[in-house]
Amino acid sequence: MDxxxxxxxxxxxxxxxIYKATSSRGVQVVLKEVILANQEEEEVQVTRKEAQLLSSLSHPHIIRYVDHWETPDLLTIAMEYAEGGSLEKVISKRExxxxxxxxxxxxVEVVAAVEYLHRKEIIHRDICARNVLVCSTGVIKLCDFGVSKRMRSVRTGSLKGDPSHFAPELCYGGKCSEETDxxxxxxxxxxxxxxxxxxxxPTIAALLVTILADPVPPLPPSYSAALESLIFSLLSHEPWQRPxxxxxxSHPLLSLHLQSLHLAHSSLQPSSI
Structure with a gap:
């Protein structure tokens, strides 16, 4: 495609x-290419589903879908380019x-994206720092919807995503839900x-045992007790106790930042691709 x-x-x-590319208008994008001959049919369907799902989403903190197309040899998704790379990379470079x-x-920008997905009855299933991108403006974007699911289609025992972020109920063979997100x-x-x-x-089996048995380490002392309490509520082993x-x-720690986001979004205009 030219x-x-x-x-x-x-x-x-x-x-x-994944390639960095430019559109005919000079706008930077990302191209995700899947060589069909190299993939199992299930993996190809994952990418097709990601394109279809992305095309239905529109939120300031979800990576923007641009286009997708398929040839006999190649399946390609064009998406917004986030110049800052992944949050995982940003964290790894922090001193x-x-x-x-x-x-x-x-x-709060990630939570706003997740709230939007849940409102549309979509479970992301792979929320982690690797799948959070940073734009050149500092805006945060959630990405990678290849394993996301409509809530009504989730089945018990269907484990996808980063195992280190599996909720305890998934370790026991339960199904994904808003609570696991x-x-x-x-x-x-x-x-x-x-x-x-x-x-x-070192192994997935050992990782699942760690999730089920190990206590959550305390935060560095520079952080507030309220923030630590918030984390413990999200990491409750009882799904119904997670907010x-x-x-x-609406939590006091997040609501002020959310108000700032609303002001910023009123002035955001997407680039023309």
């Missing part, structure tokens, strides 16, 4: 190759902890504040 010109490869993974207000500003948000927030993944083990995304946005 509408986009590839600049360079960004990364290569199990589901395809000191985020200020509490800075961390909460990042977190909220647990993953708790893991993400802890990672953001401590600069280390919350749960880490829903819409409730979380």
């Amino acid at each position: 509408k986009y010109t590839k600049l360079h490869m960004v990364t290569q993974g199990g589901y395809g190759t 000191s902890h985020f200020e509490e207000t800075e961390a909460l500003k990042i977190f 909220m647990w993953a948000l708790g893991c993400l927030l802890h990672h953001l504040l401590s600069l280390r993944p919350l749960f880490k083990s 829903r995304a819409r409730v979380l946005l």
Whole structure:
């Protein structure tokens, strides 16, 4: 397809190759390419589903869908380019902890995206720092909807996503839900504040045991007791005790940042691709 010109490869993974590219109007985009001959049919369907789902979403903190197309050999999705890369990369380069207000500003933007998804009855199923992108303006965007599901289509025992962010009920063979997304948000927030993944083990079996048995480490002492309490509520082993995304946005620690977002969004205008 001649509408986009590839600049360079960004990364290569199990589901395809990511390229930075420019549109015919000179706007930077990301192209996700899947070589059909190299993939199992299930993996191809994951990418098709991601394109279809992305095309139905419109939110300031979800990576913007641009286009997708398929040839006999290749399936391609064009998406908004986030110049700052992943939050995982940003965290790995930090030499000191985020200020509490800075961390909460990042977190509330992710929660706003998740609340939008849940309102549309979509479970993300893979919320983690790797799937949170940072734009050049500092705006945070949730991405990677390849394993996302409509709530009505989720089945018990269907485990997808980063195992280190699995909620306890998933470790027991339960099904994904809004509550498992909220647990993953708790893991993400802890990672953001401590600069280390919350749960880490050499094998998946050991990782699941760690999630079920190990206590949540305390935050660095520079963070408030209210913030630590918020994390513990998200990381409750009882799913019903975790706050829903819409409730979380009304939490005193987040609500002020949310008001600032509303003001910022009123002036946001997407680029023409």
